[in-house]
Amino acid sequence: MTLHITGASAQLSNAIATGNQSDTYYRIGEDLRQYAMPELRNLQSKGAVDNIKALSKTTGVSFAIVQSDVYQTYVNLEKNDPDPAVRTWAAELLNSLRVVAPLYNEEIYFVVHKHSPMQELQDIEGKRLAIGLNGSGTNLTAKNIYYKLFGKAPVVVEPFIEEGVVGSDEGTKYVRSALWHLAHPEAGPEERKADVVVIIGGQPLPLLQRLGKDYKLLASNIKNDATEALLKDYSIGFADQKNYPFLPKHMPVMMVQSYLVTAQFRDKQRNDFVKKFAGSLCKNYDKLYEQGHEKWKSLVWSPQRPRLPSLLSGWRYSDVTKPILEACLPQGVTQPVASSNAPAFPCSMEDRAIGLCM
Numbered sequence: 001m002t003l004h005i006t007g008a009s010a011q012l013s014n015a016i017a018t019g020n021q022s023d024t025y026y027r028i029g030e031d032l033r034q035y036a037m038p039e040l041r042n043l044q045s046k047g048a049v050d051n052i053k054a055l056s057k058t059t060g061v062s063f064a065i066v067q068s069d070v071y072q073t074y075v076n077l078e079k080n081d082p083d084p085a086v087r088t089w090a091a092e093l094l095n096s097l098r099v100v101a102p103l104y105n106e107e108i109y110f111v112v113h114k115h116s117p118m119q120e121l122q123d124i125e126g127k128r129l130a131i132g133l134n135g136s137g138t139n140l141t142a143k144n145i146y147y148k149l150f151g152k153a154p155v156v157v158e159p160f161i162e163e164g165v166v167g168s169d170e171g172t173k174y175v176r177s178a179l180w181h182l183a184h185p186e187a188g189p190e191e192r193k194a195d196v197v198v199i200i201g202g203q204p205l206p207l208l209q210r211l212g213k214d215y216k217l218l219a220s221n222i223k224n225d226a227t228e229a230l231l232k233d234y235s236i237g238f239a240d241q242k243n244y245p246f247l248p249k250h251m252p253v254m255m256v257q258s259y260l261v262t263a264q265f266r267d268k269q270r271n272d273f274v275k276k277f278a279g280s281l282c283k284n285y286d287k288l289y290e291q292g293h294e295k296w297k298s299l300v301w302s303p304q305r306p307r308l309p310s311l312l313s314g315w316r317y318s319d320v321t322k323p324i325l326e327a328c329l330p331q332g333v334t335q336p337v338a339s340s341n342a343p344a345f346p347c348s349m350e351d352r353a354i355g356l357c358m
Contacts, residue, residue, distance in 0.1 A: 014273050015041035016063040017054040019137075020169035024202035024295060025051075025065045025258070028103065031292035036284040037277055046171065047136030049073060055263055056093050062265075062274055067106065067137045067200075068257040069144055069233050071097075071314045096263045098318035099311055100278065101325060104298040105255035107239060108141060109199045109208060110218040113182050116195070121220045121254070122227060125150050127195035130157045130178035132171065141256055142198040144233070149226045157194040175199060175207065183214040200256065202295040204243035211246045220254045230254065233312070259311075262318050271320055278321035282328035303330040 016032065019025035021044060029042035043061065045051050051064035052074070077090035112118050118127070124146070131142040131154070146154040161170070162177035178197045181187060196218070199208065217239060222228050237255040241247045265271050281288075285303050288296045300309050306328045308317060 014039060015043050015058075015061045016065070017043045017045045017051040017058070017061050018065050019047060019051075020044055020171040022168055022172040022207065024106065024205070024293065027293045028065060028202075028295065031288055031296065032281075035287040035292060036280045040277070044169065046133055047138065047140075049135040049137070049140060052093070052097070052261075055261065056089075056096070062270060063100065063260060063262050063277070065103065066259055066261055067141060068102075068259055068312050068315070069141055070137065071312070072144065072233075073140055075314065094314070097315070098262050098264060098321075099315050100260040100262055100274075100318055100321045101281075101299070101301045102309060102311070103258045103260055104202055104295040105235060105237060106200050106258050107203050107205075107237060108145070108220075108234070108254040108256060109201075109205075109239065110220075110253075111179065111182065111197045111199060111208075111211075111215055112195065112218060113185060114214055114216050116216070118196070118218055120223075121145075121218050122149065122223065123218065124154075124196050126155070128157050128193060129154045130159075130174075130182075130194035130197045132174055132198075133159050136171070138198055138200045141200060145230060145254065148230055148233075157192065160192055162192070172207070179211075179215070183212075202258075202293070202298075203240065204294065208239075208244050208246075211244065213246060215246055217244075217247060217251045217253065220252050257312065259315065262321065264318075274318070274320050275324065278324040282325060283331065285328075286331045301325060303328045 016029050018029035026042065026044065029040075033040045033042050040063075041060075043054065045054060048066040048070045051066050052070060054061045055064040071094070074090045074094050078087050078094060081087050081090065110121060110124065118124065129142060129146070132138045143154060146152075157178065159174040160177055161173045162180050165173050165176045165180060167173040167176055175197065177192075178194050181192050182194055182197055185193065199205065201208075220227075220236060222231070222236065233256070235255045235257075236252055239247060239251045239253050241250050262274050265274070282303060289302075306326050308322060308326060311317070
């Protein structure tokens with residue numbers, strides 16, 4: 001499939017689909033707009049699946065940021081959806097999706113109450129999981145991990161917003177509400193009680209930086225064939241105690257790769273924009289590295305290392321952007337020494353009121 005968008009729409013609406021305002025994806029999109037390509041519009045979304053849909057169906061969306069395991073969702077749709085039209089659409093979409101560059105690993109946090117007997121990822125079997133909206137990257141990844149571990153779907157707490165909980169968007173309010181109930185297990189109603197809250201985002205994640213003493217993380221240890229099988233799609237990293245004061249020590253956590261993706265477009269103006277974007281990414285990498293989100297320092301690709309790495313099964317690079325990025329030359333960026341001190345995040349009145357921090 002080659003996606004077609006008219007030239008007039010392309011001129012007006014060149015955009016990237018990212019996430020809600022509290023997400024690392026959104027902040028990466030803002031960095032790209034601010035430091036690399038001012039004409040790029042940063043569109044909020046509900047997550048990775050919505051981003052793919054926007055790329056395929058929304059006029060003017062040229063790029064999206066997604067988790068690498070989202071690909072399997074569309075493979076499953078192509079093979080198993082009862083609607084032939086959906087199967088055809090998924091197959092065409094898979095054939096059109098292309099990777100511009102791998103971005104960084106996102107940490108996958110399984111948060112529980114401090115007094116929970118659960119200690120490790122394997123302990124979540126049969127527990128109630130708060131994993132956000134259907135279609136969000138967190139929802140998709142949590143279900144995928146649970147199924148790979150236990151061969152069945154998890155018990156899911158439907159997203160809700162607790163009275164008095166605030167946030168910049170609904171996704172943030174859902175997470176804050178689930179965390180509040182996690183810290184107050186005696187509070188009703190029953191359908192809002194979760195045993196585990198799953199949060200995914202690039203480290204450091206501001207919400208987790210503000211968590212108080214009522215929470216702990218489950219360790220992701222590789223102890224059996226099921227957990228080892230997860231390493232086909234995920235990797236192991238660490239939640240850094242310097243970033244998250246509520247942790248007693250560094251904690252091993254699962255990680256998922258994030259990709260900056262585009263598609264094969266029929267329209268010449270759209271392809272010219274994609275090509276221009278790749279050139280601007282190369283030219284302005286130093287600004288992203290020095291002034292953007294901390295995760296820009298985690299990219300495998302850079303002008304100093306322009307060869308793009310191998311991708312997970314099924315994914316392919318864009319023929320438009322790959323030659324440009326692999327021919328990129330350094331612009332003289334220096335590698336600053338990272339600060340050893342985590343930034344202080346004051347506990348806001350709203351967070352303190354719902355018990356997220358002290």
